[in-house]
Every structure is written in structure tokens, then in C-alpha cells.
Amino acid sequence: MSFASPLFLWAFTLLIPLITVYFLKVKPRKHQTTALFLWQSIYDKKHNESLFNRLRDLISLLLMLLLVSLLVLAMAKPQYVTQKDKDLLILIDNSASMQTSESRESRLQEAKDQANKIVQALGAGKRAAIATVADDVKFKTFMSSNQRLLGRALDKIQPTELPFDRNALKNLFLKGTKAENVRVILISDGVGPGSLLTSKESQQPIEFLKVGKKSKNVGFISCDLQIKKMNADQMSFYFQLANASDKPVNTEIYLYHLDQEDQQNLQSINPITDLDDIKNIPTNPYKVISVTISPGINDSAIYDVPQMIPGKWMALLNYDDAMILDNTVYMTIKKPNPVSIGILAKERYFFEHSVQAFSQSSGLINLTPLQQDNITQATPEITVCQTVEDFQSLTASLPKSQKNKAIIFNPSADSSFFQGDNTELETGSYVIKAIQKDDPALRFYDVTTIPFYGAKKIQPTQSTQVIAETDNGIGLIWRMTDGNKDCLIVNMDPGQSNFYFSPYFPVMIYRMALTLSGDEGINVASYHTNSIYNSPNTKEKINLTPPTNTQISTTNKTIATSSPLTQTGFYTLNKPNSQQFIGCSLLNANETLVNPNDIKSTIKPIKKGHSISHWLIIAALLIAAIESLLYHRRKVG
């Protein structure tokens, strides 16, 4: 036992005036009486109580001495000091699953209550710090022994919509800090940290205090919305659900298309605490899908959406459960940016016609007008060159560092790229072989049936990839990748025998253009919280406004080439002349499955409740009251 504030023991000197007061002789009050018989009764009474009367002052004094001593001790803050008493770092998990509500209060509130109990029992002179942990550790207050301050820090903790990131705990401490003097207590529902708490991965031993009970929850764990590949007028809606309870759940998914007004109304509801609040914001669901959600992670499902409507979409899982956050997903879909194609050709009409044929139907390519005498006026992504000379003039006009993608027809031995003679192969005298059968440039048409009119007996002078050739080994389609150049070379003259008019000609140009453009980009309909949105152009800075556009501060917008997404809803990507929207949803199986089975509290015994001083004051308070009552009943004093 020791005292945190031993200086207050000087207050024991207050006992001196107390004792001094008791030395004062109490003068009895004079009463005049004529009734002698009364004297007998007074005498008898005084005789019977004489011993007690003599001690009355002493008992009162002793009680008051005890009272004052207790109060002085309370001020000196007595404490049991053990070596285990270290400073505390209390980490409160405020990840998404802590929003799970059981009966009246959320898991986060329960965690805060538990933390408060620990803070209240904080030994005098011992310190604690409060921090939250979800995607990383954020301090709410630093080391302090002031319980008031710590309590206020706990009150300020708000839930986040982020999944728990194990790395946040892994990187909590580095060697060399004073961490060894700190007891780290994580108060969490165990969703996320998982095995990290029981393994030795963490550099710092973390004691775990589990909160939360088994809850019913279902939610989305992945979703997607994409234009159908074979029918650009339709979409596919993909989703995967999870169920944290032991029983299957039958419910339905409402799929909404949101207009601007809907989104503004959605923004006004923050946080969403009731599904009904948002269910009625969009007028009618575009589609309703009945689902049965089995316990655990369910198989994914895909539904057709008969109309492709670009913009914002929301899916809502209509089930009132413990966590609402994962019952909605926010998705965006846009028409793909077409690949711009320029034509360098004398007979440009036919080439342009080919491009236009597909630009109207697929929307994946479009024509960029290119002037023969001013090539640099526009910079299409891909240039179709009728001859190698056209390509060479293009190369000469572009800066060396610029990417140069082209489809080149009519290669000839006169150019530096090829050697051999310009003798044309006789059509029908050879068999065409596809060397790279799976090459995307050969999709949707049978290259072996294409008449390569005007193909010449030439070979490339530099290494190329042969995609198709004749049975005699003469290349018909090559891909040449060299530095910034990336070209598909077609050994034919499409002008011969009017191959322009063949239905395969536009297909060929279309496929080759898409192959060169690398149409493999990944479009995400809905990002998950804690993911990073990267600018498609690494040099372009992003100006991103979060879904809850209520804060007016500089941190409201992120200006960088990448930005973390932390809230569910629609982020607004602000561009100089336009806006683009980015859907963001929780989409985390761990957070949706809110009942981790195998995690148990590992916290070592810790003091909770009130300090010794608190109880000493209560004891003094009671003694003061009792002494007063006894005094007025003439038992003491």
C-alpha cells in the first residue's frame, strides 16, 4: 500500500483543532423549577447513565477522529502498487461490425462502457490513453491519469464504416519505444483481429476484451454491375451474400436506379439507422429479387437487368437485422470510353466506313478525323495506316516518347521493316494457319477464310510475333512491339478485289483496334471501404468529395493521385468540366459475419469499479451522518 498524494497526510494536523474543541467544557443550561419530585427522577436518570454520560464526549471525539482520518487518507489517495500495474493503452474497435446493435445498445457502446469501468478504477497516478482502431490506430487522448479527460475521450468515439485492418495492430509499436511499460487492451467484438490476438504475429502482446453477443445479421459481401458483353443494352447484376445466424433467411433484394434527387435525399440520412428510411427514397425498385440466404457465405448469384441505364444504382437487402450498413450496396456503371481511331489512307472512305460501322453499334470505338497534311492536329489512340509509308510519316511526326499504336496494311520490302521481294502471293496457292489461335486480334472471324489479296513474299527485318501465316511460312499478320511502337501488320492490300466490302473487313479492324488498345481494364462498380481509388491517369490529381458532404473543411476533399475510400455511398469525383461518381460499400465477409466463434477474451485481471479513496469518503460521509443522529438523540457529544 502506498499513497499517490502523500503530501495530503499533512492534513492530519486538522485533528488538533478537532481535539481542542472537545476540551471545551459544555455549560449546562439553567432551568428553574419548583417541583422537587422532578429532581428525584433526574437524579435517578443521571445515576443510571453516569458512565455512558462520561464517555459521550469521548465516543463523539473518536467518531470524529475516525471521520477526519478517513478523509485525510482519501485525499492522500492510497493504492495497492504491484509490478503489473502499467500504463494502459485502451484500444476501442470502431470498425463496421461494432455498429451491430444488440437489444438497445451497440457493441461500440458496450465497449465504451467497459473502457469506462477500467478508467474509473485507474489506480491513482496510473495513466491510460484511449485510441480507436479500425483501418489504423487513432488516438483520442494521450497518456493521462485524469479520469474525467479519459471519460470524455471515450464519449467522443464514433463508429466507422471501415473493416478491421489487421495491419493496424501489427504496426502499433516498433521496438525501441517505451511500449514495454504499456498494457495494451483491445476492446472489440473479435471480428477482424481474429487469430492475430492469439498468435505471436504482433510485436506487442495485446490483451483482448470481447464485447457483443450472438446476433442475427445478413449482408452483401460482394456486388457488381456490368454491361453484358454480348448485348450492350443489358446489364448483369452480381452479388454474394452472407448470413451470420444459424438459420436460413428468406427475404428480397430491391435494386434501385437513383437519380440526382434520390441521391440528395440519401445523403440527408446519415447515419442510416432504419432500412425504412431509405427504402422509400427511390420511387420504385427497378427489380426485386427473392433470395434465401443460408448460414455462412453463400454462393454468388447473377441476375440480368433488361436495360442498360448508366449512372448510380443501389441494392437493398430488405431484412431488419443487427447491422444495417451491409444491407445496402452502392454501384455505378458508365458507358465505356470508346477507343479513338484515326485513318491515314488515300482511300480513307472505306476505312472510315469500317470504323463507323462499329462505332454506332458497339460504342467501343469512334473515329477521330485526321488530316493527311497535319497529322499531329489530333492524337487518336490507334491509327490505321493504309501503307507502311503512311505509318512512317506518322512516326516521323510524333515525339519519340509518345506511344504509337497502329494497324498497318500493305507492308512492302521497300520499307525498312521488311525484306524479301514484293512478289504477290497467288490467292488460293496457300493455306492459312493461325499461329496464335487465341490471340484477341483473331476473335469473331475465321482468319483461315480471309482472302489475303496482295500479300507479298516478305519477312520482317526485326523480331515480331507471327499471329497468322501461310503453310509456306510467309507471315500474314504480325505484331511488332518495339519500344513505344506497338503495331499489327496485315500482309494484304484491302483495296484489291474490293475486300473493303467484305463483312470481315470492319470486324478485323474493330478487333485489332481493341487488341492494340488493351481493352482489359478493370471497371469496379462498387469499391469496398478502406480500398484506394487510383486516378486512371497517374499524373491526374483526384478531387474527391465523400458521400456525407456535411463537413465543410479542407479534409473534406482529397487532392492527390490516389485516395482512400472510407464511407459507404457515392463519392463525387470532381473534374474541371464534369462529375463522376464512385460507389462504395462495406463488402467485407468478416464484418458481415458478426459472430466469430473462436475468439475469447484474453484479458488478464484488471481493476474495475471505484478507487479506495471513493470508499473512504463514503465511509466518512456515513460516520458524519451517524454521529449527527446519535448527538441529537443525546447518545454522544
Place this chain on the structure above:
Amino acid sequence: MNLQPLFWLIIPLITILGLRYSLVNRPKGLKIASFALRAAGIALLALTLCRPFINSDSDNIHAVFLLDVSESVDLNAAKDSLTQIESAIDSLNMGDSYNLFLAGRELKQVNDPTQARDILKQWQEGLADSELRSATPIDELLLTARLAFKADKARRIILYSDGVTTGSNTAETIKTLARENIDVRFEKLTPLKKPELSVISLTPSTHTAYAGQIVRLTVKLATNTHSSPAEIKILHRGVVIANRNVTATIGELNQFHFDVPMTQPGSSTWAVNITAADDHFTINNQARCTINVKGKPRLLILHQKSRQIRDFARALRKQEFQVELRGKYGLEGSLQELLSFDAIIIADVPASDLTITQMNMLKSYVSDFGGGLLMTGSENSFGLGGYYKTPVEEVLPLISRFEKEKEKPSMAMVLVIDKSGSMNGLPIQLAKQAAKAAIELMSPQDQAAVVAFDSRARIICEMTSASDPDTINSNIDTLAAGGGTFVMPGMETAYEMLQQTTAKVRHIIILSDGHSQPADHESMASNMSDSGITVSTVAMGSGADQSLLSRIAEIGKGRYYQTNDPSNVPQIFTRETMQASKSAIKEDLFSPLIIANHPMLSTYTDDDLPFALGYVITKAKPTAQVLMALETGDPLLATCRFGLGTGLAYSSDLTDKWGGEWLAWDQCGKFWAQVLRNIARKVNADGVYVQTQIDNQNWLMDIKRTNPSGAPVNSITWNATLTDQDNNTHPITIQQSGLGLYKATIPLEKVEFASLSLHDEDYNKTAVLHYNRPYPAEYNLSTQPDPAIASLKGCKPNQVTQKPQMVKIYKPFASPMIITAILLFISGILLRRI
């Protein structure tokens, strides 16, 4: 205030009852006054329980000084900063406090600048602390420093650094600290003023190329001098493919292009190396990149006398294979290099010439990356080569263990094992394991004994029938290390034991790791040899008496092995056992029979196939499919799936020794090309598009899986494995995230370089990705400070305490209230008594 304890105010109310029914005969005024004082005291105590406090502001500050001491900082500049820190500490007011940390890879707390100065002095004098100085993840360091702060003081971090961070989230971290009201200041330290030239990046124009294609490699250099001449070398598998003398200039782009042909299909790792006359750090003079090159199937053939298998290699080359012949040490290198081959043939290499790591690498190559592995027969293959119970044997369809035929001579073998003190630990454990493995390989009519020796011999296991392996094994378990080294007594004991047996083959294996006491070992070996006893010796480690042991083996007509790796001992023992029994090989004219209908053998019939002139006796695993057998019934060609790849075993050989007839066969090349194409690694990543990014030590992967028409492919069963630089494999979980979209997060802590195999089990597509960790930015002296750090305000010593953000503090007010209560109580008593 916490108002919950206010219910204690009920107590003064109760005491009012005492006053109401008071028997005290005192003047009313005094009585009430006395009671009022008591009640007020009690009420004050009740209020005290609510933890009252007084709000006030504090301008006290806690300063945390972080002094960057990483390699990129000039230590003299760091010392100068300590003077500034000293002044700053002196300027702190009463009530202020500080911590001082040396910041490198982690924070090192020091008590004061004097201690810090001593440490820096020691470093300058050569005391190495390269681990601490090898990185400065400023973001992590700033976050860690938070623990030093106290709630009742303003918080300020003063970072003395060159601003070069090896972390990636500095901007976010500074925002976080600002939210936590921590004022971060930055004082720029002079970077190390040494001439420095470093490679910034090596970028190929494409990560997927075709054999023969020219790929442009772009090398970016950075320098901190006005003119830095250097030689750039582009290396492929350690060979300089291109080099050029260049001059790098400070502030310029310093970008140099090299057009290099992709000659070899497979994963092709390219490296750049620069040499410059004036260059401080060499760690940053290199960079690597990996290009997947498509082309002809590529084969690696390992044969300890590679010349013998040239004919076979030539036949395969005619069949459009790229073949590389290597000797017994040809497996040196990483898995990344191995992945440039589509199949590997181990033709004649004993297991003892491969390390366990290499064998594990081969296993991973087959199981995780879908490679093909063929072992052909020879005196150094299967059990004869010591492959019994090795990772390579796990891959193969034929196993070494065989039931020896009855007519074969019985064998008695004595294992003479050095148990001297130097064998303690892993060597003696491996020796025991080796002895047990050797016993396991013996047939029931064989006999074995184990003799251990230090300065004298001790019989661990008497001559016991190999049909009772349990007894022998339990005796072997009693073997413990200790004592000196004297081979002679061990040899004598073994000699005596073997003389008493009637076995046809009598063999001794001696294992030693030290120098023996002098004795006439040679005569003893000679006596043994004269008695028909053969002696093989194993010298383990560089401390072994290699000349003595090799002489004993030579005189004893056995074989001599030298290994520095104790883990090779089990392979040597099993190999010795198999070779000593002379029973695993059959040499004669054997005609092969096709016994399974398999695409590998389509179009061939028994009549087409030439004779084999010899083979190694093996037995097929239950999971293996025997494709060809010999008329003796022994398997000749067998295959099995192992993980993603295929194991193939051919028990005869493909050299002139046993395969002369095969090599003379005009269909030889075509036949084996058909077989090998079947087992070759099929890297078909069409339709698998992977987008990766590195974030906070994680390799984030978005995978798009489409069919030939571009439509998404869903519900794929992925099998993904990451193999790191130590050939440790880690299974990777891949989750579907959308239509044809999948994602994975791969932790990269402690990973220097790694290969990832992404296998679509449903459509048999495989994509292989590689990660090469760049050298830390610490060693790049021309790196500019992180913009987020550079934009921080500065802090001169006298500014440390300037304008700190006022901190609200809550001063407890309980004690004055308690003292007041006591005084009220005393006053109350006084009024009772006057």
C-alpha cells in the same frame, strides 16, 4: 461532473430527521447552525464523489525530437542538429517536457543529447548499426512517437531529417497527427554529401513478350553530382547482354534505353547493374524486372556428364524444343530462374549433389507452378541416387523402394558413425535419420549393425536382421554425441562383426566430421578389402579428415562422399545402401510394352518401340499410371499428376549406356517430344488479366477472368501459391469480387522476391507473376524529400515552445472540498460546545 453519486445527498436529508426529533437542549440558533454545518459537510462529501474538476488551459508542451540517423543522412549534420536540440531543450519552460529519439528503421530512445552524441560518435568510429540505419519509414516513426505524449500538454514533434522516407503513407500520417492535435515540424538535415549514383528503375516495354521479340528496357538513373560517368550493364542470368558508358547529370531525367532480344521462353529475369568511379552506396546500383517470354517449350536436362546425353538433346532440338544441358550443379539459382523452363529432366545426378532447398524448389516447381519433371534411370537415379524419401521422390510416379529378389545375394552392413562432441545437435540427428533410412531400404534377409565411435567404439546395435527394423531403430535412437574422434576402434568393431556373418555382400559405411587420432587405418581398410568387405566413407563438413576418409574408401573399394551440408547425409546413406546391395539394376535386352492408353503414347505400338539395354528396378506408386513396362513386369515409363504439374519417370536411360537402341531409332526425337510436350508446363494465361499495386506492405491484386469472347467467367476455383526467396510456399486466398473479377491481398513482409502462380483449375489457365523488392529509398541520395514532409513548417530552437496549441486540462477539485468539509465538521462541533 459525473452526477451519478449525487444520491448520497439523501444522507443529509436523513440527518434532518435527527434534528426534527432532537433531544439536545441547546439554544435553537446554535443547534440549527451546528446541524447546518454538519449537513453542508456531508453534502460536500457527496459532491466530492462526483469527481469535481476545474477547467483550465495549459500552455505546457511536450516536445518529441526525432533525429534521423539513417544512411542517407550525414552524421556530422545529425551531430550539428543535436546542438540545436540542446538549445531547444534549454528553452523549454518549467512544466514542459521532452523525449529524444534516434530515428532509423525504428525509434531508439536516448536520455539526452549527450548520449545521442556518444552513439553517433561510435558509429562514425566504425561501430556498425546498419540495421537501425538501413531505413526511415517516417510515417511509422511519427505514429509510434505518439505514445510518448501526455494528455495535459501541448504536443509537438520536431523531425530533424533529410525528408527521405521509406514509408508510403506520409501524407495520410501527417493528416492523422493533425487531427490528434500534434504539431509536426521539420528541420531539414543536410543529406549525405557523397557522390552517389543510383538506379531508379528498370522498366521493360512489356511484361509479356514472344521469343525473339526485341524488348526495350529503360534504365533510369539518379545522381547528386553534375556529371557522373558510369557503365550500365544489362544482365540476363548473370551474363552481360548489353553495356554502355553513359553520363548522368543532376536534375536530368537520365533515362537510357536498351533493346534486348528475348531469346529464351519462360520467365526471364533481367537485371541492371551500374558501376561508377564515384559512388558511395553500392546497394542501389541494381534493379531487376521479370518478363514472361512465350515461345518454344524449354527443357533443362541435368546430367553429371552432360556430354553423354547430347544425342538425346539434339533429337529434341529437332523437334522444336529449346534444350539446355547442365551438369550436376546446374540447379543453382532461384525458383524464378527455374520457371523459365517448361520441363526438367534429371538424367544422372545423385541426390547428394542437390541440397534439400533445391529439391524442395523442384517440388514447388511441379506442384505449385505446374512444371514437368522427368527422371531417367541411371546409377544415380531413384533409390540408387539417394532419392529415397526426398521431396523429388514425392513428385515422381516410381518409388525407390523395391522388394529384392530372393536370388540376390544377402547383405550385411555396418554403419560406423562418429559420435564425437562436434556431432552434437543437428548432425547427430541427421546421422540417426540417415541410418534409419538406410535400414528401411534393406530387404528382410539382410543384416545391419550400428557402431558409434568417439575415442573408443560402442556398439549401438548388434548385427540384427533387417526384418526387425523396430529393434534397430530403437537402438539407433540411443545414439548421443560426446567425446573425441578415433575412427580405428569403430573400424575394428565393424570388421569383427562382419567377419562373423555369412552374407554374400558385406559393407561398411563410415561417417565422420573430424580428424581421427593417428592409427594405421589404411592397413585395416586393406584387411577388410582382402576379406571381401567394402568400405564407403562420408566426410561431413570442412573439419573432416578428407584425405584419410578418401583413402579408406579407395582401399576399401567403396565410394567416398564429401558434404558440407549435414542434411545430405540421409541421401548419401540411402544411396550407399542401394548401391552396395547391387540389386537395383538389371542389364540385358528388354523389350518395352505399352500397357496404358495415354495421349503421350498415341500412334505408337509395342512393335515400334526399341529395346532397353538396362534399367533401374522401381515400383509404381499407387497414384501413378504405368504407361510402359518391361517384359520382366517392372515399370519403364510412368506418370502421375503432382499438384499442378506432372511427374514422369523412365527407369531406363537415354544415353548410349542403356538407350543406344532408342537413340538409333528414327522416331526417338518425335516420341520423346510427344511425351515431354505432355508434361511441359502449360502457362496459358489468356483470359487472365491481373492488375497489381503495392500498398502498405501488401501486394493487392485485381484479377479479371474472361472467356475468348470477352465475357466474364465466374465462380472459378483458383489455386494460388506464392513462393518466396527461401522457397517457402504460402497458399493465397482469392475471392470473387464481381463479374469475372477476383481479388487477393498478399502480405509482403520479409519478402525480397517471390513468384506467384495463379491457376484456374476449372479451365486450366495459369498466370505467373513476379515481385522484386526494390532497394530501400534510403540508399538513393538524390531522392527529394517527401512532398508532405517538405511542406511542414520549420522549427528553430527558440521556436520549440512558441505558440503551442492550448490544451484544455481538467484540474481535480476534490481535495479542497474535503478540507472544507472537515473544517465544516469541526466548526459544527464547536457550535455544539460553546
